[in-house]
Amino acid sequence: MAAAVSAQTREEMMEFWNKHSLAQSVEEMMLDSKAKHLTQHEHPEVLSMLPSIKGKDVLELGAGIGRFTGDIAGEARHVTAVDFMQSFIDKNKENNGAKFNNIDFVCADVTKLELPKGSFDVIFSNWLLMYLSDEEVQKLAENLLGWLRNDGYLFFRESCYHSSGDIKKSDNPTVYRTPQMYTDLFSAVKEDKCKGIFSAFEHKQNKHQFSWLWKKISIKSGTKGTVQEFLDSNQYNKSGILMYERIFGQGFVCPGGMITTKEFVGRLNLQRDQEVLDLGCGVGGSAFYMANTFQAHVLGLDLSANMINFALQAYEHSKSSRVQFEVSDCTKRDFSPERFDAVYSRDAILHIKDKKSLFKKILSWLKPGGQLLVTDYCCRSGEHSDHFKQYLKERQYHLIDVESYGKLLLEVGFEAVTVENRTRQFGDIIENELENFEKSKAEFIKDFSEKDYTSMLASWSNKLSRCRGGEQTWGVFHARKPASF
16 A cells, blocks of 8 residues: 655645634635535534543544534543644634633644553544555554553544545645555554454445544454454455355345345335334445335445445445445444334344344334344254254354244334244245356356355355255344334
8 A cells, every 4th residue: 555645745734734724714624615514414423423432531633623622522521632733722722621621732743642551432533544644544543552441442534535546635735545445554453462443434425424433452362353353354255245246146145135135125115214224234235225216214234344345335336325334243333212214134133142132222223113124044943963053153153043033022022023934935045046156157267266166156055955954044024113112
């Protein structure tokens, strides 16, 4: 990856901002004459993406004139607001210093900033990294990890571009990276026995605005890594996703592709402007379908960063402005109560052991009368073969039988629960996909390899065998949140 900014650019930045900070206004900060209108919409959106800062110590980098400083100080125990422009720091102090006595205002270049290790619970940055070189970003990422306490969070938002190729530079001292470039710069950073886990990456309704949430976690001796790392480096590596799409159809990594998507989404009777959570959205096919066909607003959430990267590439070329994507662990994600009209999930909850706790959360996220539609891999009740147990272990699946799945939904409070064992249909889908796959052998090997073909053929054949033998099953579940819940 090429360096984005040279050392002399720091002087250019100082000169640029000296010229564009005479009034210390929000228009100057955002380099946009419509900034006051824009900030009315983006301000609450950005704040809503932060983890809890109540009673926490927060470091705000690139604080500017304090657009967010006051909001943060109103919740946090203490805020350290840093900016490299003294005029911005002075304006921030004027705006917020008299209102809050828990803010330290610091004028400093973040690339030279020195702070004690383990000083902060949350670090907040808004439009800062675009002014730094790759080397500076990576060095700063290492510092940030050191400054954070264990289980602390880093939030940062940047303007990006989508196209492949080298970094692009604007006519002001700003550089634009792809979202993947930022992910790559941060993902490898480690510090002693800790590392940063890139846990959320949310695309809002602006194709060039991205936000990340990065959590510091302890690395225990002998750990095998997170489920996210397992998925992205194994089943859902980039090559694997492309091979799945070859079988299921572009935009899909679930059985039946568009055909089953149309059937199951149809059961939700979606209406224009309804809010839908696509949990385990994969590469986005179902999210785009719901947004384009029913004009619903869809948030696609997946634990796999690779999946979301594919979805965002598709979004760049889509016409929809009603889809957002996020990399996140749904078991740790929190949404406001009664946010969604529907939650839709295709063959994703199989990775989650504590399904009951997740369904409780989903119930709280749904509006009264809201719907849940889930398809998921299941298993027969009773003892399983050693071969099947090994399969579950290798894939890190946690399967239960179809009937128990339905009972869980009732236990947490859903009503009108329908439980369907669709294993026969599942087997027919696999068999048909297997036949089509064998017919496309020459083309597949040309695009991938003979080894990939053999591996995929064995995987699909074994899946069909497990299905026909009854050990692996497939369930479809539809439920509703009580209107008076």
